[in-house]
Amino acid sequence: MNLTIWSRIRRQIAILNHIRFGNWSFPLGKNQGSGDGPGIPIGLLPGLLFLGLITGGRLAGAFQLLEWRTFDAFLRSHPPEARDERILIIGIDEESIRTAGTYPIPDQQLADLLHSLQSHRPRVIGLDLFRDLPVEPGYSELAAAMQEMDNLIGIERVLPPQVAPPPDLPSDQVGFVDLLPDGDGRQRRVLLGTQTDQGFRFSIGLLLAQTYLAAERIPLANGIRDRSTMRFGKAELPRVQSNFGGYVGTNAGGGDVQMLLNFRKGANAFRVVSFQDALAGNVNPEWVRDRIVLIGSTAPSIQDHFNVATTSTISQESNFVYGVEIQAHAVSQIVNAALHQRPLIKSWPDWVEYLWILGWGLLGIGFARYLRSPLQSLFWVAISIVGLTSISYLALLVGWWLPLIPTVAGLLLNSAGLAAFYQYDRVTQTQIKAQQQVVALLEQAKSELESKVTERTTELQESNAKLQQSNVELGQAREAAETASRAKSRFLAH
Numbered sequence: 001m002n003l004t005i006w007s008r009i010r011r012q013i014a015i016l017n018h019i020r021f022g023n024w025s026f027p028l029g030k031n032q033g034s035g036d037g038p039g040i041p042i043g044l045l046p047g048l049l050f051l052g053l054i055t056g057g058r059l060a061g062a063f064q065l066l067e068w069r070t071f072d073a074f075l076r077s078h079p080p081e082a083r084d085e086r087i088l089i090i091g092i093d094e095e096s097i098r099t100a101g102t103y104p105i106p107d108q109q110l111a112d113l114l115h116s117l118q119s120h121r122p123r124v125i126g127l128d129l130f131r132d133l134p135v136e137p138g139y140s141e142l143a144a145a146m147q148e149m150d151n152l153i154g155i156e157r158v159l160p161p162q163v164a165p166p167p168d169l170p171s172d173q174v175g176f177v178d179l180l181p182d183g184d185g186r187q188r189r190v191l192l193g194t195q196t197d198q199g200f201r202f203s204i205g206l207l208l209a210q211t212y213l214a215a216e217r218i219p220l221a222n223g224i225r226d227r228s229t230m231r232f233g234k235a236e237l238p239r240v241q242s243n244f245g246g247y248v249g250t251n252a253g254g255g256d257v258q259m260l261l262n263f264r265k266g267a268n269a270f271r272v273v274s275f276q277d278a279l280a281g282n283v284n285p286e287w288v289r290d291r292i293v294l295i296g297s298t299a300p301s302i303q304d305h306f307n308v309a310t311t312s313t314i315s316q317e318s319n320f321v322y323g324v325e326i327q328a329h330a331v332s333q334i335v336n337a338a339l340h341q342r343p344l345i346k347s348w349p350d351w352v353e354y355l356w357i358l359g360w361g362l363l364g365i366g367f368a369r370y371l372r373s374p375l376q377s378l379f380w381v382a383i384s385i386v387g388l389t390s391i392s393y394l395a396l397l398v399g400w401w402l403p404l405i406p407t408v409a410g411l412l413l414n415s416a417g418l419a420a421f422y423q424y425d426r427v428t429q430t431q432i433k434a435q436q437q438v439v440a441l442l443e444q445a446k447s448e449l450e451s452k453v454t455e456r457t458t459e460l461q462e463s464n465a466k467l468q469q470s471n472v473e474l475g476q477a478r479e480a481a482e483t484a485s486r487a488k489s490r491f492l493a494h
Contacts, residue, residue, distance in 0.1 A: 006364075042076040047365040047414050048301070051358060054410045057464070059248065065184060066405040067246025072186065072309035074396045078265040082284030084332045086212070088122075089272045089324055091298030096275035104129065105275070108138020108482050111145045113279050113295070118149060120288035124211040126204055126331075128152045128177065128324045129174070135477075141372055143168040154209050158196045173391030175204030176321065179306065180251070180258065182493045186259060189240055190330045192230060195255030205330035206230070212331075229257060230339035245401035256300055260345040262399070263310035263329050270313050270328050272298070273372040277422075282378040292331055294323025313466050353403050360388065362409045362473040364414030 055062060079363070097103045110129070119126060120354045131142070131154060146152060146168040153426045156165035164176040180189050202210075211218045213232050222227035229239040240258035242249050252258050266269075273283055275295075297304045299315045303322040305312075310329070311323045336342035348356070363384065371377040385408055392404040 008365075026345075031365070034119075043247045047361065048390050050413045051361045051410055054357060054361065054406050054413065055354060058406045061248040063403075063405045063409070064248050064477050066186065067403065068182060068186070070392075070404055071188070071401065072248055075263055075265070075309040076311075077393070077413075081264050081269070083266065083268050084264060084270055084336070085291075085326075086335060087270045087292045087294065087328050087332055089284075089313070089328055090275055090278045090293065090295045091272055091324065092275040092296065092302075092324070093314075094299045094301060097301075098345055099276050099300055103299075105137045106138055107131075107135050109140035109279060110295075111141040112137055113275070114149065114152065115143045116281060117288055117293055118280070120283075121290065122151065122293045123290050124151045124153065124208050124292055126148070126155075126175075126208045126292070126294045126296075126327065127166075128155055128327055130155060130157075130163050131166040132156075140305060141163060151211065153204055153211070154348060155204050156201075158194060158201055166412050169370075171198075173207075175202050175207040177305060177327070179323070179326065181306065185307055187308045188325060189258045190261050190326070191256060192237065192330075193255075193257040200255065203330070205327045206334070208292055208294075208331045209334035210328075212319040212335055213338055222298075224355065231341075232334065234342070235334070235337035237334065237337075238344050243350055244265055245345070246403065246405075247402065249394040253472040259330075259333075260401070261308070261332055262324070262345050263308065265310065267311055267316055268313060269310075270325070270332070272314055283290055293336075294328055294331075296322065296327070298324065300324050303366065312434055328329065343401055345396070345401055347401045349465055357403060357407050357410050361414050363409035364411040377415060381411065392421055 092105060096105075100106065103362040114125065114428070146154070146166060150173070152173060154169045154170070154174045155177045156174050157163035157178055165171070176191075176194070178191055179187055180191055190205060191203055193200060193202050209232070216336050220231045221231045223231045223236045225236060226239055230237045237259050240247065240250070240260055242252050244250070244252070244483050245260070271287060273287070277283065300315070304323040305321065306326060307319060308321045308326065310321060312318055313325060314322060333342065333344070337344050345354075364381070367377055368382055371380060388407060388411070389404065392402045393400050396408040470480060
């Protein structure tokens with residue numbers, strides 16, 4: 001056999017036994033490299049590349065919108081809760097505006113309502129209406145009511161565009177109502193406190209909760225695990241940071257204290273009474289006594305409403321929730337966390353979240369590597385996704401927001417994407433085995449041919465030796481005959 005052809009065959013077999021990705025070279029399947037150390041499994045490098053893409057995409061915020069929408073869907077599907085009887089909302093609806101004949105509501109009517117409510121001894125009243133300018137008639141009566149009521153909380157706006165507080169209320173009885181919508185326009189966070197030129201200011205929701213809980217001997221204090229946040233008793237309010245749950249690089253720096261809203265689920269989360277009914281005295285005193293009363297706009301024409309992950313108690317057919325309802329949810333969340341340990345939404349540290357994503361991604365690599373049947377792989381991947389979704393949903397029920405979308409993406413990409421690599425691996429290994437069988441047959445044929453050549457060469461060498469021996473003997477015989485002939489000639493001559 002030609003040695004050049006044989007060398008080419010062996011070189012092709014060596015190339016087929018290795019797959020190259022860039023500068024990386026490693027044997028297929030579970031085979032190991034030779035001589036230079038152990039090889040790298042084919043699934044390791046592509047799987048790590050996929051996980052790197054998932055991690056990079058999450059760091060860049062590629063999954064943020066899907067994470068927000070999943071969070072909203074989970075909140076909407078929470079089991080219904082009983083109505084929070086501690087809170088009463090008095091809404092200024094369209095009928096109340098028509099009856100008053102103007103908007104804003106005149107100061108005289110607000111003063112009359114406040115005096116009527118105070119007669120039923122509420123624990124605290126939140127006036128979620130801007131009152132930086134007089135609305136005659138009745139400004140003097142409203143100013144006097146504000147000065148004499150130490151359980152009345154007014155509002156201001158501290159972020160641009162700013163709105164001044166009511167001039168007749170002390171600064172410690174004024175809370176801001178600034179909200180922080182997310183990039184998709186939905187409201188998921190509430191701002192509890194922020195640093196301003198006038199010092200650190202609190203939101204109306206926090207002041208209402210603080211006043212209510214002070215009567216329960218639960219004061220406002222700094223957090224224990226996080227000194228930058230706030231705490232009521234054992235309920236430490238989790239502070240939203242720039243990377244929190246599904247948020248990536250959100251505006252949560254500086255002196256802001258933000259909290260995620262865990263909306264109270266249910267079509268009748270709070271009791272609502274119209275402004276006109278409350279002004280006419282058509283309110284059960286027990287709904288007011290020792291309660292939190294919030295007065296605000298519930299008229300669509302005022303446009304004080306937002307898109308959130310819950311149903312409006314006032315307009316259940318609409319896709320928005322009024323601002324006064326958002327404040328009610330914030331107050332209810334804080335009070336019920338302090339008194340009844342209702343879950344507050346927290347998140348893991350970044351490194352724990354990325355370990356979580358990595359672990360499920362490695363599970364996907366295992367599915368692709370060890371499950372040969374596509375049906376088996378599909379079944380276990382589906383079971384894993386259902387389990388992962390269930391874990392995330394149950395975790396949110398008890399107050400933990402886990403990363404779901406990047407985790408599912410890592411699991412699917414590694415299980416489905418790597419299955420193609422391993423399928424190619426199996427086909428290539430079959431081809432290699434066929435090539436190896438051909439090489440074995442060629443090796444056997446080569447050995448047989450070499451054996452026959454050796455035998456024939458030996459036979460030829462033996463024949464040549466015999467021929468040479470015969471030639472020698474023939475020469476000797478010829479020489480002997482010639483000697484005898486010469487002797488005979490000499491004999492005859494003599």
